[in-house]
Amino acid sequence: MYEIFRQYLDTKIKLTADESLKIQECAIIKKVRKHQYLLQEGDVWKYDAFISKGCLRTYAIDERGDEHVIGLGIENWWIGDRESLLSGNPSKFNIDAVEDSELVLFAHQNFEKLCMDIPAFGNMVNQILQRSFIASQNRIQAALSYSAEEKYRSFLEKYSVFATRIPQNMIASYLGISPETLSRVRKSVSKKH
Amino acid sequence: MYEIFRQYLDTKIKLTADESLKIQECAIIKKVRKHQYLLQEGDVWKYDAFISKGCLRTYAIDERGDEHVIGLGIENWWIGDRESLLSGNPSKFNIDAVEDSELVLFAHQNFEKLCMDIPAFGNMVNQILQRSFIASQNRIQAALSYSAEEKYRSFLEKYSVFATRIPQNMIASYLGISPETLSRVRKSVSKKH
DNA sequence: GTATGCTCTTGACCTATGTCAAGATTTTTC
DNA sequence: GAAAAATCTTGACATAGGTCAAGAGCATAC
Structure with a gap:
């Protein structure tokens, strides 16, 4: 519209x-x-x-x-x-x-x-x-x-809106890391809180 | 001037x-x-x-x-x-x-x-x-x-002017690879011709 | 022009991240 | 709402590229 x-x-x-x-x-x-x-x-x-x-x-x-x-x-x-x-x-x-x-x-x-x-x-x-x-x-x-984790953290800071709407494999690709690595990074980030 | x-x-x-x-x-x-x-x-x-x-x-x-x-x-x-x-x-x-x-x-x-x-x-x-x-x-x-080698090759294609004027460690940094890796990549690229 | 300090190369080793595969979830489709 | 498809997670393993260290080669400076 x-x-x-x-x-x-x-x-x-x-x-x-x-x-x-x-x-x-x-x-x-x-x-x-x-x-x-x-x-x-x-x-x-x-x-x-x-x-x-x-x-x-x-x-x-x-x-x-x-x-x-x-x-x-x-x-x-x-x-x-x-x-x-x-x-x-x-x-x-x-x-x-x-x-x-x-x-x-x-x-x-x-x-x-x-x-x-x-x-x-x-x-x-x-x-x-x-x-x-x-x-x-x-x-x-x-x-x-940035390391994989830093990439993801700074992505979250800037674009947290995306985080929920976009499949993780696309986010991984956007950050230049593999989906598996992103999955592990997310796990470790969430553990740290 | x-x-x-x-x-x-x-x-x-x-x-x-x-x-x-x-x-x-x-x-x-x-x-x-x-x-x-x-x-x-x-x-x-x-x-x-x-x-x-x-x-x-x-x-x-x-x-x-x-x-x-x-x-x-x-x-x-x-x-x-x-x-x-x-x-x-x-x-x-x-x-x-x-x-x-x-x-x-x-x-x-x-x-x-x-x-x-x-x-x-x-x-x-x-x-x-x-x-x-x-x-x-x-x-x-x-x-x-791109892999390290691809990064360097495409850099050469676009910016061959730089290649001679800029210290390799700066080029390496520009490409996001270590100076040692760039040195090895250069060696292998030159070998292939 | 020789001494001092950068830059580059090379080897040995290390590590972050990738790849592959299997199972668990979630989403889509009919 | 059950089946099929896509996505995500996890583990085991592989590897590209990083790091460290030593020596060689060049530049810079006095």
């Missing part, structure tokens, strides 16, 4: 009725069922996508066929493959729904136009990008310096 | 003489000697910084006192701590010079003003941010799915 996205915008920026309408006119509502793909490896990603409900994951598949969770997103997050979006090349990633979900999509060209025409909107988008970048820097730091 | 930065701008965008001057007026030239800090953990980072000459690294120090190289940069790259810049919080990182280097700094407020006033400049900055984000996504993927 678009309403969720409108509320999200309200918390972030002030818009005139006209601007608000312009944005809404570009919006495409998309529902995806659990396990359904939003993007498949090899396709070109052409949207800016806001999750209004549910939960999705971005993952890559390596030569051995193993999945690696690159990103996770729930309500009020944005998701997509910026690399494919900007380069126009086929995506290396898959995005699928972890739960039944709803998204608000914008065709990228429309989205860019909105960013140009409505400065507040453009600035907001920019802020989001900055924060995404910072988040990935922090994730790199964690990947480089 | 500012000239390098001017050339960089020329390759990216078209500016009027007036715009070009406005940018130059905000620029601060900064030289740093090898091993000198540009930013120390605990300080607040307040600049947008372009490397016109030399090579710098961003690193974090963990509780055990071990260094982890978060980022590397050479001529024509930007460097800094966006998290500290945006939040105003003390930085968790150190940035120091790997070689004698020269930078073009902009106080962040001036920089933002330039981005607003000169759309082409703002767009360029945005593009850079997008690319940085994409690069860190790819680095996350590598960290999650």
Whole structure:
């Protein structure tokens, strides 16, 4: 439902009725069922996508066929493959729904136009990008310096919302550890309290 | 020297003489000697910084006192701590010079003003941010799915320029492996040709 | 230009985490 | 709501990569 996205915008920026309408006119509502793909490896990603409900994951598949969770997103997050979006090349990633979900999509060209025409909107988008970048820097730091247990603890601190909604094997993959290791880490963490 | 930065701008965008001057007026030239800090953990980072000459690294120090190289940069790259810049919080990182280097700094407020006033400049900055984000996504993927050898190979493919200029122990740290492992990996890679 | 201190290599050994397999739970499906 | 499928846990074992230590090779400095 678009309403969720409108509320999200309200918390972030002030818009005139006209601007608000312009944005809404570009919006495409998309529902995806659990396990359904939003993007498949090899396709070109052409949207800016806001999750209004549910939960999705971005993952890559390596030569051995193993999945690696690159990103996770729930309500009020944005998701997509910026690399494919900007380069126009086929995506290396898959995005699928972890739960039944709803998204608000914008065709990228429309989205860019909105960013140009409505400065507040453009600035907001920019802020989001900055924060995404910072988040990935922090994730790199964690990947480089943390043990399995530290990875899980810091994940819980930042994203405790995910912990309950996302299967453990996906969390393990997101953290770059095996599901078995995560299971053991959880046990030992819970023992320590 | 500012000239390098001017050339960089020329390759990216078209500016009027007036715009070009406005940018130059905000620029601060900064030289740093090898091993000198540009930013120390605990300080607040307040600049947008372009490397016109030399090579710098961003690193974090963990509780055990071990260094982890978060980022590397050479001529024509930007460097800094966006998290500290945006939040105003003390930085968790150190940035120091790997070689004698020269930078073009902009106080962040001036920089933002330039981005607003000169759309082409703002767009360029945005593009850079997008690319940085994409690069860190790819680095996350590598960290999650690659073996030590694969990490090194893909590093060589992307950043062969670094390979010769940066001490191996820093490259090892950047890749999240020990210097000893990198040394062994290099040996085995060179044997295979 | 020689002495001092980094960096890199190599070997021996260690450990955190991965892999495989079996059983226990939980979730989904019809 | 029973059967089937997926997920999670646990144990036994394997291994990639870490750690420690010593020596070789380079740079830096006086």
